[in-house]
Amino acid sequence: MNIIVLIKQVPDLVEELELDSSGKDLDREWLKYKVNEFDDHALEEALLLKEEHGGTVTAMALDGQDIDKALYAAAAKGADRVVKITGLEGNPSNHEAAKAFANAISGMDYQAVFTGVQSVEDRDGQLPVLVAHYLGIPHVSVVSGVKIEGDKAVVYKEYGGGMMAELEVDLPAVLGIQAARETPRYVPVARVRRAMRSTEMEEVSAGDVSGAAAGSEVARMFKPETGQGAEMLEGSAEEVADKIVSILKEKGIV
Amino acid sequence: MKVLVVAEHLNGKLEDITFEMLGKAKELGTAEVALLGHNAKDLAAQLGKADSVIYMDSPELAEFNPDTYSKGLKAIVEARQPDIVLVGNTSMGMDLAAALSVDMGMPLVAYAIDVAADKVVSSLYGGKMNVESAVSTPFIASVLAGSFPADAGRGEGSPAVEEMAAPDFGSVKVRFKQLIEPEGGDVDITQQPILVSVGRGIQSEDNLPMAEELANKLGGAVSASRPIIDNKWLPKTRQVGKSGLKVKPKLYLTLGISGAPEHIEGMKDADLIIAVNTDLKAPIFDYAHYGTTVDLFDLVPALTEKL
Numbered sequence: 001m002n003i004i005v006l007i008k009q010v011p012d013l014v015e016e017l018e019l020d021s022s023g024k025d026l027d028r029e030w031l032k033y034k035v036n037e038f039d040d041h042a043l044e045e046a047l048l049l050k051e052e053h054g055g056t057v058t059a060m061a062l063d064g065q066d067i068d069k070a071l072y073a074a075a076a077k078g079a080d081r082v083v084k085i086t087g088l089e090g091n092p093s094n095h096e097a098a099k100a101f102a103n104a105i106s107g108m109d110y111q112a113v114f115t116g117v118q119s120v121e122d123r124d125g126q127l128p129v130l131v132a133h134y135l136g137i138p139h140v141s142v143v144s145g146v147k148i149e150g151d152k153a154v155v156y157k158e159y160g161g162g163m164m165a166e167l168e169v170d171l172p173a174v175l176g177i178q179a180a181r182e183t184p185r186y187v188p189v190a191r192v193r194r195a196m197r198s199t200e201m202e203e204v205s206a207g208d209v210s211g212a213a214a215g216s217e218v219a220r221m222f223k224p225e226t227g228q229g230a231e232m233l234e235g236s237a238e239e240v241a242d243k244i245v246s247i248l249k250e251k252g253i254v
Numbered sequence: 255m256k257v258l259v260v261a262e263h264l265n266g267k268l269e270d271i272t273f274e275m276l277g278k279a280k281e282l283g284t285a286e287v288a289l290l291g292h293n294a295k296d297l298a299a300q301l302g303k304a305d306s307v308i309y310m311d312s313p314e315l316a317e318f319n320p321d322t323y324s325k326g327l328k329a330i331v332e333a334r335q336p337d338i339v340l341v342g343n344t345s346m347g348m349d350l351a352a353a354l355s356v357d358m359g360m361p362l363v364a365y366a367i368d369v370a371a372d373k374v375v376s377s378l379y380g381g382k383m384n385v386e387s388a389v390s391t392p393f394i395a396s397v398l399a400g401s402f403p404a405d406a407g408r409g410e411g412s413p414a415v416e417e418m419a420a421p422d423f424g425s426v427k428v429r430f431k432q433l434i435e436p437e438g439g440d441v442d443i444t445q446q447p448i449l450v451s452v453g454r455g456i457q458s459e460d461n462l463p464m465a466e467e468l469a470n471k472l473g474g475a476v477s478a479s480r481p482i483i484d485n486k487w488l489p490k491t492r493q494v495g496k497s498g499l500k501v502k503p504k505l506y507l508t509l510g511i512s513g514a515p516e517h518i519e520g521m522k523d524a525d526l527i528i529a530v531n532t533d534l535k536a537p538i539f540d541y542a543h544y545g546t547t548v549d550l551f552d553l554v555p556a557l558t559e560k561l
Binding site: 137 | 472548549
């Protein structure tokens, strides 16, 4: 069972987001990046399956901000290979990214591709289904929990209201992972540093991504108009607690 | 403008997103609904606002299946040549929209909160930034639930229902096994009058008892946003939001929840929302009635003490 996990760095939303001078993109100069949290779950699920069934896990990412660190962290967690796709400039659309991943993956020996079901930057659609259709293999999105049964995977696809569908998928397939069965593992920085020294970073060219069905472009970005907005309660913790208690009393809640 | 709305149904019931998109489609032009299923033609009767319904029936479409539904939808889009296709940015819609985009070479704009003939506005970055895309028809927009009023898409009427034969699905690579209902046994958060809801800001599982204690004092229960559930700190039955439960308590007190659109969808109708988050820019404050940026680790003990 060889699993390829696609990972991506995304802006850390804890930081204030500002627009650049074009008004069409974030001001990325000072932006802090982190691994897309769902990709972390995708990697964790892949590592769990490797522990159960053997095989390899390959972490793959497009070249970009802090990506080496993210790939070495994947290696430190247990990925056997790390692959960086080079040659895409700027911020490629997800269609272009998906095509580059499909180009790289199509020649490899694999049974499954896992990636986060979504990220905060999926303007032109979520990555897993795009990759699947460029590869021409089946896909399931919003998966939490994967079992491997021979050349098939049994997956749990989440719907609203806590409902889930159990689906059986022929491999190879692309799964958009919502949550791994376990909390994504943590690796200390020292182990990432060791992985940096002991892991070979493979580089693969993005290949031809022309014709990726993007067909739409950003006209502008703007901060959403805030609604009524909350009445902010100011003061020390004690003072704010008093204010909340009096609101709750006034509304007859306590 | 010909708009095709992809109906979403589960367990024999049309989901609200269908009506939300249908209302918007009527605003944009003529609205046709694509309804795929098996013995599901009756659902068309609820689509009174549509100008027409195209119904595709097959045993392979009895339950949602990313493989057969993608193939069926592609056949409908090829036959009807709509200018705009509206799909839910939902669990089902995610498996359809991008597939259609690649197969038909049609541009796709996701997380749509507004759609016009030449532009789509998406809510990205956890609701912190809107992005307007310039588009030309034909295009696909996947629409965030709750962006348009469902009532605008409900109404009396008897649209023409045209049946279309399902295409040859070829080798079907995904098979539906069963639908799993949420586990019972734990607290039913949809029935609780008061919810203390914890998010990423609670930082550690070890801090949950603090929230439990506050909830007990208030006579309610603890619910949570997605990251807490994904970390297995609380069971799935406690999750509020898009893939969790919709709640409408008398009081919804959030601790360290930023308010991503997926969470807002599940709680915005609560009678009273009080948000505690150290980030003044957190979207949750746009929906809360009262808010504070006081650190929850200082506030919660003080509040519990005073109750």
